Amino acid sequence: METAGTAVGAPARPGLRERRKQRTRDALVRAALELIATxxxxxxxxxxxxxxxxxxQRTFFRYFAGKEEVAFFVTRLAESRVLEAVRARPPHETPLEALRRAVLDSWDGINEAVERLVPLDLHMRVYRVIESTPALLAAHLRRATELEEELARVVxxxxxxxxxxxxxPRILVAAFGGVVRVAERRWSAGEDHSTEAMRDLMTTCLDQVGPALAGNWRTGPSPNRANET
Structure with missing residues (x-):
């Protein structure tokens, strides 16, 4: 029987208790990332x-196993969106194109999902902290390996x-993951730390996968020189 005021097939709204739990979790994430960034x-x-x-503290540990987990909460959200995007790519696309388009076409949607939790600028500031903190970078690379295995299985x-x-599939995803790491390192070392700069670097690096693997490096122009002309 349809409940009055509820559309058929519409997702049920979380109850009051669940909404309170979500608000507490989100507040912990925002506070943790602001402190880590500062x-x-x-x-x-x-x-x-x-x-x-x-x-x-008891409340904190209901939601997170520790400080590392809350530090990566938003990053893990973004990773899950990429996995979903790869699964949704049209079957006619080649595996590499499916990965490329999954990342680039879902970029704005991922940013919107992030901004529902924390300001995008705060997320990017924490990203830089991850890149410059050995313990966090080690955890990030460990998770990247796990994500590559998940992506390989999806592909x-x-x-x-x-x-x-x-x-x-594992060879392709390993190469793709290496490209992402190159883009991350170049972004972290650069002066422009906006999401637009990260997307531009990601696009440039992904566009170079084919030439880098199959091209003649001695006769072709370097990507940097080509972009300057």
């Missing part, structure tokens, strides 16, 4: 985070391959 990761404690939100599934019998 003080640095090592100088931010769980006590600092809970004090900023005026909750107990294998859409191509009708057995990921454990055919090495191509």
């Amino acid at each position: 003080r640095g990761y090592e100088r931010t404690t769980v006590d600092d985070i809970v004090a900023a939100v005026d909750v107990s 294998a599934e859409r191509e009708g391959l057995d990921v454990d019998a055919d090495p191509r």
